[in-house]
Amino acid sequence: MVTAASISATQSARRSTLFADYKELVKPRVTLMVMITAAAGFYLGCLRSGISPFNPQFLEAMIGMAVVTAGSGTLNQVIERRTDAMMPRTASRPMAAQRISFAHGLILGLLCIVLGSAFLAVTTNLITSMLTLLTAISYVAIYTPLKRISMVATFVGAFPGALPPLIGWTAARGFIEWPAVALFAILFVWQFPHFEAIGWLYRVDYAKAGIQVTAVAKPSGVATAAQALFYAVVMIPVSLWPVYLGTAGWIYGAVAIVLGIGYLWYTLKFVRITRDLPPAESRKIARDLLKISVIYLPLLLAAMMLNAQGRIFF
Numbered sequence: 001m002v003t004a005a006s007i008s009a010t011q012s013a014r015r016s017t018l019f020a021d022y023k024e025l026v027k028p029r030v031t032l033m034v035m036i037t038a039a040a041g042f043y044l045g046c047l048r049s050g051i052s053p054f055n056p057q058f059l060e061a062m063i064g065m066a067v068v069t070a071g072s073g074t075l076n077q078v079i080e081r082r083t084d085a086m087m088p089r090t091a092s093r094p095m096a097a098q099r100i101s102f103a104h105g106l107i108l109g110l111l112c113i114v115l116g117s118a119f120l121a122v123t124t125n126l127i128t129s130m131l132t133l134l135t136a137i138s139y140v141a142i143y144t145p146l147k148r149i150s151m152v153a154t155f156v157g158a159f160p161g162a163l164p165p166l167i168g169w170t171a172a173r174g175f176i177e178w179p180a181v182a183l184f185a186i187l188f189v190w191q192f193p194h195f196e197a198i199g200w201l202y203r204v205d206y207a208k209a210g211i212q213v214t215a216v217a218k219p220s221g222v223a224t225a226a227q228a229l230f231y232a233v234v235m236i237p238v239s240l241w242p243v244y245l246g247t248a249g250w251i252y253g254a255v256a257i258v259l260g261i262g263y264l265w266y267t268l269k270f271v272r273i274t275r276d277l278p279p280a281e282s283r284k285i286a287r288d289l290l291k292i293s294v295i296y297l298p299l300l301l302a303a304m305m306l307n308a309q310g311r312i313f314f
Helices: 004-025 028-049 056-079 081-086 102-123 126-146 153-173 178-201 203-209 222-239 241-245 250-274 279-306
Strands: none
Touching: 004 056, 004 102, 028 056, 028 153, 028 178, 028 279, 056 081, 056 102, 056 126, 056 153, 081 203, 102 126, 126 153, 153 178, 178 203, 178 222, 178 241, 178 250, 178 279, 222 241, 222 250, 241 250, 250 279
């Protein structure tokens, strides 16, 4: 016999499952990283303007960018629902597992991008809205489908991935300046060792799904290691650009050098993937570089913010 209590319990379970699926669709960890880097750009832009970064516009900008980022993550899973279903790591995602329909995911993703961009245009400024929309379009419409065609997708995807701190700066200042470009460059270069580690770590899954990362297209590991190493070396001078521009002082510069050497050290260890190593050891090396990349970036941005314009906040 079906009771009111059992119906209520079933409805509650469905709502709970839908909430969990929505949470997974918007890629909360990716969205959080976007918010952290955008917040750093906003903070530094406010200091350049001589205003407090702790103002209502900060919250408005973060909300708008978060909503657009959530929409991009959703549409990414809409497009990749079939390839996600081929990989154990992503097979349980809502779209891949068909818990959320194509139309449902498509409408949700488009709605988030449109509403988030419009919100930014009204509450922040037009350039921030347009740049955020451009980031979403390039990520969803260019990078995502390109992943199944060419390994150049990693390079193309680095552009939308590097835009959040620049967008945070424009939210504070209203226009693009060289310090914002320097922030973009830091994020752009940082991504390559990070992504090459991910590519190597999940290369078997990516190969099954036909995703053309470097580790799949060039399975020897030489190209993967060479690309990661090149950008890890470039990371050191690029991370010092804000010192030259006066965005941060030499305390930040010293921290950037130390962090850059650490990032480079783990990337040099990553080069060992070119040897004939046991799979478990090879994965561990890639995982270590991935972990250090995720630690490196917030520490670098924190040091820049604490020593912004040569001030000492610690």
